[in-house]
Amino acid sequence: MEVAERSSRRHAGTGASTAGELRCKWLTSTGGIVVCAGVCCLLWGSAFPCIKIGNRLFAIATGDIASEILFAGVRFSLSGLLVLVAASLVRKRSLLLHKADIAPALVLSLFQTTLQYALFYPGVSMTEGATASIVEGAGTFFTVLMAALVFRQERLTRRKVAGCLAGFAGVALISIADGASGSASGLSLANGHALGAALVLVSTLAAAASACLIKTFSARHDPVLLSGWQFLLGGTSLTALGGLSGGHIAPQTAGAPFLLLYLSLISAVAYSLWSILLKHNSVSRVVIFGFMNPVFGVILSALLLSEDPGASPLQVITALALVCTGIVIVNRKPAHAGAKA
Numbered sequence: 447m448e449v450a451e452r453s454s455r456r457h458a459g460t461g462a463s464t465a466g467e468l469r470c471k472w473l474t475s476t477g478g479i480v481v482c483a484g485v486c487c488l489l490w491g492s493a494f495p496c497i498k499i500g501n502r503l504f505a506i507a508t509g510d511i512a513s514e515i516l517f518a519g520v521r522f523s524l525s526g527l528l529v530l531v532a533a534s535l536v537r538k539r540s541l542l543l544h545k546a547d548i549a550p551a552l553v554l555s556l557f558q559t560t561l562q563y564a565l566f567y568p569g570v571s572m573t574e575g576a577t578a579s580i581v582e583g584a585g586t587f588f589t590v591l592m593a594a595l596v597f598r599q600e601r602l603t604r605r606k607v608a609g610c611l612a613g614f615a616g617v618a619l620i621s622i623a624d625g626a627s628g629s630a631s632g633l634s635l636a637n638g639h640a641l642g643a644a645l646v647l648v649s650t651l652a653a654a655a656s657a658c659l660i661k662t663f664s665a666r667h668d669p670v671l672l673s674g675w676q677f678l679l680g681g682t683s684l685t686a687l688g689g690l691s692g693g694h695i696a697p698q699t700a701g702a703p704f705l706l707l708y709l710s711l712i713s714a715v716a717y718s719l720w721s722i723l724l725k726h727n728s729v730s731r732v733v734i735f736g737f738m739n740p741v742f743g744v745i746l747s748a749l750l751l752s753e754d755p756g757a758s759p760l761q762v763i764t765a766l767a768l769v770c771t772g773i774v775i776v777n778r779k780p781a782h783a784g785a786k787a
Contacts, residue, residue, distance in 0.1 A: 473726045476777055482723055483735035486716040491742020493712050495750040500709060503702040504695040514567045516688025517695050519681050521706060522559050525713035526678025532714075533670050541671045550663040551675040558656035558717075559680025564687060565649040572642025581643050583617035585650030586610060586736045589657045593729035597658045600728045606776055609730075613737030613772030620744050620765040657724060657733055664725035673718040734776040737769045 472478040500506075506513045534540050543551060566582075587610050594602035663672060697703060723732045745762065 470726055473723060479723060479727060479731060479735075479777065480773075482719050483732060484738070486720050486723075487735050487738035488742055489712045489716040490739045492746050492750075493709060494743035495747040496705060496709055496712075498747075498751060500702075500705050503698055503705055505698050506695060509571050510693070511568045511571060512688050512691035512693030513695055514571070514688075514693070515564060515684050515691065516693035518563045518567060519684030519686070519688050520695070521709045522563070522677045522681030522713060523685055524681070524706065524710035525717075526674050526676070526681055528710055528714040529670065529674030529677060529718055533674065541668070541674060543671070543675050547667055547671060547675070550659075550667050551672055551679060554656055554659055554663065554672055554676035555678075555680035555683070557652045557659060558676055560683045560687075562649045562652040562656070563680075563684060565645045565652070569642045569645030569647075569649060572645065580618050580622075581646045582650055583614055583737060583740055584647070585653050586613060586733050588651055588654035589733040589736075590730045592654050592658050593661070597662065599658060599661055600730060605778075606730050609734055609772040609774075609776035611772070612775060613734060613769045616765040616768030616772070617737050617740050619761060619768065620741055657729060660721050661724045661729050664721060669721035669725050670718050673721050674714075677713060677717070731777055734773050737772060741765055741769055 473482065500517065501508075501514070504513075504517060506517060530541050590606055590610055591602065593599045594606075660669060660672065663669075720732070741762075
């Protein structure tokens with residue numbers, strides 16, 4: 447009887463291990479990365495128009511930075527709760543923050559949520575949207591550079607640099623067209639936009655650091671647990687900052703809470719999935735997909751807000767082609783690597 451029970455447990459453990467290995471293998475495959483990272487970027491791209499809609503539904507005036515930060519804080523706090531509750535139900539145990547997890551969660555919340563968005567919202571309000579998109583697109587460069595030169599997580603190669611250049615060219619193409627349609631000044635840093643661009647730049651540095659940090663921390667800590675707690679801690683900080691600065695939000699329609707819930711789900715699902723990808727892959731293979739965010743943002747803004755994207759269909763297709771080329775270059779393994787294998 448005991449022998450049968452031990453055999454049953456051994457087979458059950460082997461089955462769970464095999465399932466885990468299959469999941470890990472799929473997450474490290476090119477197809478798995480394309481699907482998962484593509485979902486993340488599509489969700490993040492939809493956030494651009496949804497935030498604009500949210501500002502209207504919650505009566506947030508243009509340039510009311512305190513209210514924008516408060517809105518972001520409520521959104522990310524709810525994201526953290528959604529991640530922790532959903533993961534606890536799935537795993538049938540509470541995702542409590544243990545002593546060893548406190549420092550990583552606090553550090554991540556500082557860079558990923560508090561610092562990034564406390565700088566990003568004021569920066570965007572002070573500068574042209576096209577300028578902000580291009581500066582934010584440069585964040586992928588910073589992440590690859592940090593992973594190689596600061597965190598020493600991987601090597602910086604010509605292939606990675608070439609892929610980043612191709613992806614950045616796609617972001618620049620569609621962002622310049624978008625900026626030219628929305629303002630005669632286009633990409634101008636000389637007309638009072640330098641400070642805003644600088645704030646967006648620092649926010650992208652914070653985001654780049656957070657991507658490298660989650661890669662480091664996830665080696666010893668649960669990335670989903672860190673995702674949920676960093677959102678909750680960072681969102682609480684932003685809520686306090688926005689509230690103390692005089693911010694206020696007031697739902698204007700019955701649909702406003704549902705939009706807030708969707709924005710929270712965007713962050714909860716996309717960042718948790720992104721963290722899992724970073725745990726199982728090199729930083730450069732994953733973050734190169736970040737160039738898709740502004741492209742999806744422009745396309746979805748045109749569809750959801752009926753905004754003129756500025757870019758012609760040919761420019762949009764060319765931008766997507768450049769971004770996809772960059773993704774392929776970074777994710778394509780050199781021929782000699784396959785020969786060694």
